[in-house]
Amino acid sequence: MDRLAGQTIIDIGANLSHPSFASDLDAVLSRASEAGVETIIVTGTTVAASGAAFALADSHERLYSTAGVHPHDAGHCDASTIASLKALLERPKVVAVGECGLDFNRNYSPHPDQEKWFVAQLELACEIGKPLFLHSRDAHPRFADILRDFRDRLPDAVAHCFTGEREELHAYLDLDLHIGITGWICDERRGAHLKELARAIPADRLMLETDSPYLTPRTMKPQPKSRRNEPAFLPYVLSTVASALGKPPEEVAAATTATAKRFFRL
Numbered sequence: 001m002d003r004l005a006g007q008t009i010i011d012i013g014a015n016l017s018h019p020s021f022a023s024d025l026d027a028v029l030s031r032a033s034e035a036g037v038e039t040i041i042v043t044g045t046t047v048a049a050s051g052a053a054f055a056l057a058d059s060h061e062r063l064y065s066t067a068g069v070h071p072h073d074a075g076h077c078d079a080s081t082i083a084s085l086k087a088l089l090e091r092p093k094v095v096a097v098g099e100c101g102l103d104f105n106r107n108y109s110p111h112p113d114q115e116k117w118f119v120a121q122l123e124l125a126c127e128i129g130k131p132l133f134l135h136s137r138d139a140h141p142r143f144a145d146i147l148r149d150f151r152d153r154l155p156d157a158v159a160h161c162f163t164g165e166r167e168e169l170h171a172y173l174d175l176d177l178h179i180g181i182t183g184w185i186c187d188e189r190r191g192a193h194l195k196e197l198a199r200a201i202p203a204d205r206l207m208l209e210t211d212s213p214y215l216t217p218r219t220m221k222p223q224p225k226s227r228r229n230e231p232a233f234l235p236y237v238l239s240t241v242a243s244a245l246g247k248p249p250e251e252v253a254a255a256t257t258a259t260a261k262r263f264f265r266l
């Protein structure tokens, strides 16, 4: 894929502290740069992973991070969890609370634990005033019901890696959420519905992400041998979103970048 003519885009969700990036992160970052992906928000999914994400952000100018506990790990939270996240969130390079939310697809943590620690992280975001990076999978409408109770107090929030159906999208838009789109939209089988739904997302609430190392865009031909996704592949998400919207990629690049800068206060 050609480099975007002089334009840069922001990957708002990449799990760069994942072990699969441990040996070649510098090469991954330079490929991202060559592809026009200048700024990357590294996702934190546990207290330890959020610490590792911050360490990356602290040592690379173009990286920022989030601090939170993914619903898969809610069962491992304890009395020190929120204080640990809060300490990370005091750093300027840690730009959002999350990822946090509900995942009723895999159910790696019991639902009561997921809800308890989702609420605790919503309260933390209200207290410190940084935006929220939210995860919801097969958890509609419970996820929206919980958010609704907080909406008046919540800072900006993005439903990252949106993969749901129309009713779920509109529930999120009604809650004034931003929407993150990944390479899921590039999947001709399970992502086809997103191409139509993307048109309902206001331009100033749409952002792009890879969710690396997961969700390698299926529009990449050939697929990378390692099957690992990385931020350099974000232009494939951009071009699929742009064609779904019937807009030039440059226009979508500019709009999503401006939205991400405003949302994360970069």
Ligand SMILES: [Zn+2]
Residues within 6 Å of the ligand: 099, 134, 135, 136, 160, 161
């Ligand atoms: Zn997620």
